[in-house]
Amino acid sequence: MTTHPPHIAMFSIAVHGHVNPSLEVIRELVARGYRVSYAIPPAFVEKVAEAGAEPKIWHSTLPGPDGDPEAWGTTLLDNVEPFLDDAIQALPQLIKAYEGDEPDLVIHDIASYPARVLAHRWGVKAISLSPNLVAWDGYEEEVGEPMWAEPKKTERGQAYYARFQAWLDENGVGADPDSFVGRPARSLVLIPKALQPNADRVDEAVHTFVGACQGDRAAQGEWRRPAGAEKVLLVSLGSAFTKHPAFYRECVKAFGDLPGWHTVLQVGKHVDPAELGPLPDSIEVRDWVPQLAILRQADAFVTHAGAGGSQEGLATATPMVAVPQAVDQFGNADMLQSLGVARHVPMEEADARTLREAVLALVGDPEVARRLDSIRREMAGEGGTRRAADLIEAELSTVKREESE
Structure with a gap:
């Protein structure tokens, strides 16, 4: 009799910050x-296949990973409506893709609404893999209700x-929409607990912090510190909200003539390096970089404070200047600053003088280095990829026991 290995189905959206955190767990x-x-949509098929998973392709209506960030809109409803629209049109595609091949367990990114619906249809457990902060006891009253108070009064908000x-x-x-989105039955949190606001009020019977699941990232390529570079700075606003040539010009002014420093400036696909003007040899401009490889050698990091970048900065004990752009990045910037390892600089204040002073102050502060080292050691104890896989295996074992009873 031939036995087949259990089938685990992972669901996500085509956004780097939602796919990347899960890949090492999948590989394990x-x-x-x-x-x-x-x-996953076609843009990430190669990436998930490289991790060893079997792609189940579906087509999304969300802006792609390299789409114009302005496509996401500016208001709360602008941000959330596309996810619901996408989920509704994706569900029939996914039902068809898995027909006759239903999994034993569903794991999913927090933005994959169809995943929980499918798990319910199939009668299997679902585990949320959260790449950013999770709700705590009192979150709805303190954050959710104030945030939604005005939109819920509008005809558009009520229709949503x-x-x-x-x-x-x-x-x-x-379930109602709020609990469906924010209150999973089981969740693995793929960020360090240090980044979680009100961590002491998070229900750890539901949410388990496993920390960063980074892997060696060798497939992303290497980066070497140039000869003569005494200090290295990485500047990156991530993969989505990168269309800020004026900000990059301020970075060139701030760091281009800083003695002994080499700056790697990741500008994304929506900025032409020619927009930055003449560049000194100490400024290296790229549309994409192997971020973790650089951070392992960097002395400072100017970041948008996305969950991935924030935890990579912490894991490599790199002082950060946080210039948030959207969604959870503002909260992450505040958390990093409260930990004493970063400065939160709003975009409208991010001129050359402010950026330069912030970087130099952080790099020259031994207390910042001490705190970063302490957090790095705490993160190492959270378990990362192996612990995440252990916990998923434990859920599968529960399923098998229930089936045999």
Whole structure:
């Protein structure tokens, strides 16, 4: 009799900051002998296949990973409506993709709404893999309700909630939109606990902090510190909200003539390096970089404070200047500053003088170095990739026990 390995299905959206955190967990599960499928739009098929997963392709209506950041809009409803629209049109695609190949367990990024609906339809457990902060006891009252107070008064906001609830009801999911999005039954948190606001009020029976799941990233390429570079600075606003040539020009002014410093400036795909004007030899401009490889050699990091970049800065004990652009980045910037390892500089204040003073102050402060080293050691004890895989295996073991009873 031939036995087949358990089938784990992973679901995500085509955004670097949502796919990348899961990849090492996927790689580890595959190495342990599990069959892992990964439902993802075409832009990330090669990346998930390289991790050993079987791509299940579906087509998304969200802006792609290299799309214009302005496509995401500016208001709360601008930001959330596309995710619901995408989920509703994706669900029939995913039902068809998995017909006759239903998994034993669902794991999913927090932005993959269809995943929880599918798990309910299939009668299997679902585990959320959160690449950023999670809700704490009191989150709704302190954050959710104030944030939604005005939008819920509008016809557009009420229509959004009504449509979301109707979709959930149609699929037999006994939840309201807020709890569906923010209150999973089980969650693995792929950020260090140090980055979680009100961590002492997080229900750890639901949310387990496993910390950074980074891997060696060799496939992303290497980077070497140039000869003569006494200090290295990485400047990156991530992969989405990078269309800021004026900001990059301020960085050139701030660091281009700093003696002994070499600056790597990642500008993304929406900025032409020619827009930055004449560049000194100490400024290296790229549209993309192997970020972790550089941070392992860097002395400072100017970052948008996305969850991935923030934890990579902490894992490599790199002082950070946080210039947030959107969503959770503002909260991350405040957390990093409260930890004493970063400065939060709003974009409108990020001129050459402010950036330069912030970087030099952080790099020259031994207390910042001490705190970074302490956090790095705490993170190492959270378990990372192996612990995440262990916990997923434990959920599968529970499923097997329930089936045998």
